[in-house]
Amino acid sequence: MAARTRRRGDELIAALYESVLAEFDEVGLGRLTMEGVARRAGTAKTTLYRRWPTPEALLVEAIGAAYPVEEPSPAADDLRGDLIRALELLLEWARHPSARAVQAILADRRRAPELAAGLQEVFDASGRRFTATVLHHYARLGQLDPALLTPVVEDIGEALVFKHGLDTGEEPDRGRLAEIVDQAILPAVGLGR
Amino acid sequence: MAARTRRRGDELIAALYESVLAEFDEVGLGRLTMEGVARRAGTAKTTLYRRWPTPEALLVEAIGAAYPVEEPSPAADDLRGDLIRALELLLEWARHPSARAVQAILADRRRAPELAAGLQEVFDASGRRFTATVLHHYARLGQLDPALLTPVVEDIGEALVFKHGLDTGEEPDRGRLAEIVDQAILPAVGLGR
Structure with missing residues (x-):
């Protein structure tokens, strides 16, 4: 993680969207956690909580961003x-x-x-x-x-x-x-x- | 099982259809066995094998019988x-x-x-x-x-x-x-x- 380049703005958001979808795909309903998403995205849990109250809110936003x-x-x-x-x-x-x-x-x-x-x-x-x-x-x-x-x-x-x-x-x-x-x-x- | 009345013909078939559907509902795809169906129906595995080569054949027949x-x-x-x-x-x-x-x-x-x-x-x-x-x-x-x-x-x-x-x-x-x-x-x- 320490070696990873610091991502900001849109790039970070896109990576988080991708991570929450991948995490949900793997763990399924009811087992989505901020920890899991953060680990997968290589970022800190606090970064996520600053923007989304729950992993579900992040998931819905990720789905919305991909919806044409x-x-x-x-x-x-x-x-x-x-x-x-x-x-x-x-x-x-x-x-x-x-x-x-x-x-x-x-x-x-x-x-x-x-x-x-x-x-x-x-x-x-x-x-x-x-x-x-x-x-x-x-x-x-x-x-x-x-x-x-x-x-x-x-x-x-x-x-x-x-x-x-x-x-x-x-x-x-x-x-x-x-x-x-x-x-x-x-x-x-x-x-x- | 021993106490169970011996069922024949249509009644037995109906019980086997019900059992294979219930068993499939519980164990899911790829885990259906004649043993499981026979146990649930309270009958012998050999009774099933006399009529159906595989539990999948029994399942398809049960679905067909219920299909209007x-x-x-x-x-x-x-x-x-x-x-x-x-x-x-x-x-x-x-x-x-x-x-x-x-x-x-x-x-x-x-x-x-x-x-x-x-x-x-x-x-x-x-x-x-x-x-x-x-x-x-x-x-x-x-x-x-x-x-x-x-x-x-x-x-x-x-x-x-x-x-x-x-x-x-x-x-x-x-x-x-x-x-x-x-x-x-x-x-x-x-x-x-």
């Missing part, structure tokens, strides 16, 4: 392309270590209600659901009826992507993402079919 | 009602101990490829997806275009029900099931919206 904020029109004003791009962003996120932490927390939410509530804030701050930001953008442009953007409809893309992973153990490929958009999301917002 | 076969028109010739009923059947199944076993096997499919393949046969034999049997029934009646019944569309109902459970830790209520049917499934088969 969907752009309203990433593929340049093309609803279909933008929806596919939003689902690709979901897949990119799903590969990040923080996605595993989210999965573990949600699967065990009864034992971790505060962590689950913390996640909800992260999701809400990021536009709630992948594809929702894109859909509301096009509704504002008048290209679809905002009344159709219910919680169920906002959830169609995420639900079908997760289900594919659950059933096959694999990510949906781009063809499957396009099918999800064409066969499920667009009909639900009154376009196509 | 969807009726084409459970709610009496009303597509919307029949779809809601199909999703209610999914919820009923999800409360059975075998649903937990399915979830555990699918979550760990890499370690248990043969079990996962066995499950696939169970699902295929039962109509693959809740709502699929109903949708194909109405397609045969000419009420919707069979070309619209793609794997993605057949999966919409299950995906949104599972996603609701994942996000909230609770079952969707009947109102939510109706929203899934009205806002996602029916539009995808060209009806409504």
Whole structure:
């Protein structure tokens, strides 16, 4: 530790985020400690307590920092392309270590209600659901009826992507993402079919 | 054990199905043994080996026996009602101990490829997806275009029900099931919206 270069600011924060996710991945729910995170990050426990009251607060912040904020029109004003791009962003996120932490927390939410509530804030701050930001953008442009953007409809893309992973153990490929958009999301917002 | 009444036929089979599910629930993947199942069921290991080559074969059979076969028109010739009923059947199944076993096997499919393949046969034999049997029934009646019944569309109902459970830790209520049917499934088969 003594030999380690002193890290400050963003670099230190990034290292702590990485450490808390790795530590959580290893020890699991209910066994996360500031000691463990500090040891893994090669820093002092007091450094952590200066900024976060609990290791759980640090964990939620690390998850939030990795959670992508969907752009309203990433593929340049093309609803279909933008929806596919939003689902690709979901897949990119799903590969990040923080996605595993989210999965573990949600699967065990009864034992971790505060962590689950913390996640909800992260999701809400990021536009709630992948594809929702894109859909509301096009509704504002008048290209679809905002009344159709219910919680169920906002959830169609995420639900079908997760289900594919659950059933096959694999990510949906781009063809499957396009099918999800064409066969499920667009009909639900009154376009196509 | 000696005092236990000798069970035969269906009663014994039912007790063995219950035992293998309970044993799997307790010991988890890779630690299921005929000894454990036999002990729990209060029967002899040889009784089990006479019928099943491995405890995994017994487990898959127990899951298959509990897996409901969807009726084409459970709610009496009303597509919307029949779809809601199909999703209610999914919820009923999800409360059975075998649903937990399915979830555990699918979550760990890499370690248990043969079990996962066995499950696939169970699902295929039962109509693959809740709502699929109903949708194909109405397609045969000419009420919707069979070309619209793609794997993605057949999966919409299950995906949104599972996603609701994942996000909230609770079952969707009947109102939510109706929203899934009205806002996602029916539009995808060209009806409504």
